[in-house]
Structure formats: structure tokens, C-alpha cells
Amino acid sequence: MSVRSEIIGCGSYLPERILTNDELAEDLDTSDEWIYSRTGIKQRHIVADGELTSDLAFKAASNAVEHADVDAANIDLVILATATPDKTFPATATKVQSMLGLKNGAAFDVQAVCSGFIYGLSIADNFIKTGQAKTAIVIGAETFTKLVDWEDRSTCVLFGDGAGAVVLRAFEDTQAADPSDKHSNKHRGILSTHLHSDGNHVELLQANGGPASTGTVGKVEMEGREVFRHAVQNLSSIVDEALEANNLNYEDVDWLVPHQANKRIIDSTAKKLKMPTDRVVVTVDKHANTSAASIPLALDVAVKDGRIQRGDLVLMEAMGSGFTWGAALVGW
Numbered sequence: 364m365s366v367r368s369e370i371i372g373c374g375s376y377l378p379e380r381i382l383t384n385d386e387l388a389e390d391l392d393t394s395d396e397w398i399y400s401r402t403g404i405k406q407r408h409i410v411a412d413g414e415l416t417s418d419l420a421f422k423a424a425s426n427a428v429e430h431a432d433v434d435a436a437n438i439d440l441v442i443l444a445t446a447t448p449d450k451t452f453p454a455t456a457t458k459v460q461s462m463l464g465l466k467n468g469a470a471f472d473v474q475a476v477c478s479g480f481i482y483g484l485s486i487a488d489n490f491i492k493t494g495q496a497k498t499a500i501v502i503g504a505e506t507f508t509k510l511v512d513w514e515d516r517s518t519c520v521l522f523g524d525g526a527g528a529v530v531l532r533a534f535e536d537t538q539a540a541d542p543s544d545k546h547s548n549k550h551r552g553i554l555s556t557h558l559h560s561d562g563n564h565v566e567l568l569q570a571n572g573g574p575a576s577t578g579t580v581g582k583v584e585m586e587g588r589e590v591f592r593h594a595v596q597n598l599s600s601i602v603d604e605a606l607e608a609n610n611l612n613y614e615d616v617d618w619l620v621p622h623q624a625n626k627r628i629i630d631s632t633a634k635k636l637k638m639p640t641d642r643v644v645v646t647v648d649k650h651a652n653t654s655a656a657s658i659p660l661a662l663d664v665a666v667k668d669g670r671i672q673r674g675d676l677v678l679m680e681a682m683g684s685g686f687t688w689g690a691a692l693v694g695w
């Protein structure tokens with residue numbers, strides 16, 4: 364018998380204001396055609412003045428708690444994945460913990476940029492497996508548009524704001540695995556998580572400021588082509604690693620929920636997995652790249668519209684600045 368974790372609910376929140384490619388092209392030397400053909404992005408959501416990462420995180424988390432139908436007081440771990448915290452310190456997670464009315468356990472931020480949600484999920488899964496937490500909430504929330512240089516057309520068109528969250532709960536895995544039964548514990552809960560990083564490529568994608576260097580938050584800088592090349596390589600190897608670790612094949616995966624950075628990167632990973640496009644959740648057209656929020660946002664869309672069903676096997680993968688990359692195989 365072992366203790367494992369399962370996702371029992373999800374939620375998301377998007378700011379009201381939508382900025383379309385056409386609107387962007389009014390003030391910037393770009394076009395809907397250029398943006399859509401290179402990235403698959405049509406629009407992005409943008410926070411209102413005074414709307415903070417904690418506000419988005421709180422709304423997504425409340426939504427997830429309601430969907431999970433748990434007593435919030437039982438949540439003993441709050442992990443917030445974000446590269447756009449409200450303040451340099453304290454962790455925005457502690458503010459969200461307070462907004463949720465929670466007093467138990469620990470709350471902290473995780474900084475792995477676009478891979479942040481997978482990192483947070485992995486940490487929460489390990490907390491639960493070791494008995495240090497029983498009910499966790501993992502949130503990915505970003506106000507990434509605060510970090511973009513609106514005069515740099517090669518980066519500002521790519522990002523958006525938003526938040527997504529999942530609630531994880533411990534369960535005792537007492538059932539003998541029955542590979543023929545999708546609803547057995549073989550496919551129940553988080554099967555495995557896989558994390559990697561390689562700090563040798565920091566300059567390819569970064570915010571060029573920080574409290575210890577410039578004293579400012581900085582703006583996004585990116586070598587787009589190089590990032591694209593590394594993303595395709597790293598995502599391809601991480602999906603292999605996740606499947607091999609579980610003795611599973613490409614055909615066993617019901618849904619691919621990738622980080623939503625670029626439709627062409629998503630397509631290349633799906634092709635590698637031989638996943639038909641109708642089993643790949645794509646939200647990049649509507650949300651753009653919301654960094655750590657993108658996977659839980661996409662997950663919530665596909666769960667709430669009924670595509671992802673109980674018993675389905677879901678593969679999530681992400682790659683981000685650092686570089687960081689990771690994957691999680693989850694039985695829904």
C-alpha cells in the first residue's frame with residue numbers, strides 16, 4: 364500500500380480585456396497574418412490596471428476548490444508557479460493563501476517560468492507521497508504582459524495573462540493494478556513527473572532585470588529561433604521519458620495538454636507522439652503564451668467542455684526559460 368496523489372478538481376480565470384492581433388497591429392509594425400501563421404495566436408487577455416497576479420490566482424484557485432468540492436480548510440499546501448509575483452517578496456502564494464482564508468501548512472512560490480506548473484505539480488505530488496501534505500492546491504498564474512516591451516514586436520505579440528489551478532488529494536493505493544481496466548489504479552492519479560533544467564542558455568530567453576542586478580524587473584528578451592529549436596528537442600525527449608518510465612506507448616495517451624507557447628511547437632510534439640490533432644488541447648489561439656498558467660488553463664477548458672473524462676490518461680509537457688522543461692502523466 365502506498366500513498367499517491369490525484370487531481371480532484373481544476374479551475375481557471377482570464378482577465379476580461381481581450382487584445383486581438385488586429386488591435387496590436389494598429390500601433391505596432393505587425394499583422395494578424397504574421398502572428399497567426401508563425402504562432403497560431405489570434406488574441407490574448409490582458410489584466411486591468413491594478414489587477415495583480417494574486418487576484419488571478421485567487422479566482423482560479425477558488426474555482427478549482429469549488430470544482431473539487433473540498434472544504435478549503437483542509438488544504439495544507441499552496442504552491443503558486445509564477446514569474447510575475449506581486450512583489451519581490453514575500454511569495455505571492457502566501458497572499459493567495461490568506462485570500463483563500465487558509466491557515467494550515469505551507470505556501471510558497473515556484474519559479475520555473477513556463478515550466479512552473481509542471482514543477483509545482485511535481486513538488487505537490489512528492490509532498491503528498493511523503494505524507495507532508497494531504498490536500499494541495501497548485502496554481503499557475505501570470506501577468507506576463509507586465510514584463511513585455513510593447514515596442515519589441517518579436518516578443519510582445521506572444522504573451523498573455525491568466526491563471527489556472529488544480530486541487531490534489533492523497534489516496535491510498537491499495538488496489539492491485541489491472542492493466543485491462545482503465546478505471547483501476549494503474550491509470551489513477553499522478554503516475555509520474557519528470558523535471559529537467561539546463562542553465563547554460565539563460566541569455567536565449569530572459570527578463571533582463573532583477574532585484575540583485577538592475578533593481579528593476581526588466582523586460583522579456585528572446586532569441587526566438589534558438590528557443591524554438593531547443594523547445595522541439597527537449598519536449599520530444601521529455602515525452603519519451605515520461606512514457607518509458609510507465610511502460611506506456613503513444614497510443615495509451617488520451618490527451619496531450621502541452622504548454623501553449625506556439626502552435627508550431629505543439630504540432631511538432633504531437634506529431635512525434637503520433638497524436639491526432641483532435642486529442643491535443645490547444646488554447647494558444649485564444650490565450651497566447653500565459654507562461655506557468657497555460658497548462659492548467661488548457662486543462663480546465665478541456666475538462667469543463669467535457670473532452671477530458673474520468674479514466675483518461677493525460678500527458679502534460681512544458682519548456683521554458685532557464686531552460687527548464689518537464690512532463691507529467693496523469694490519470695484523470
Ligand SMILES: CC(C)(COP(=O)(O)OP(=O)(O)OC[C@H]1O[C@@H](n2cnc3c(N)ncnc32)[C@H](O)[C@@H]1OP(=O)(O)O)[C@@H](O)C(=O)NCCC(=O)NCCS
Binds near residue numbers: 394624
Ligand atoms: C518568435 C517566433 C514566432 C519568430 O518567428 P521566426 O520565423 O523565427 O522569425 P524571426 O525572429 O527570424 O524574424 C523574421 C522576421 O520577422 C520579423 N518579425 C518579428 N516579429 C514580427 C512581428 N510580430 N510582426 C511582423 N514581423 C515580425 C523580424 O523582424 C524578421 O524580419 P527581418 O527578416 O526583416 O529581420 C519564433 O521564433 C518562435 O515561435 N520561437 C519560439 C518562441 C517561444 O515559443 N518562446 C516561449 C517558449 S516558453
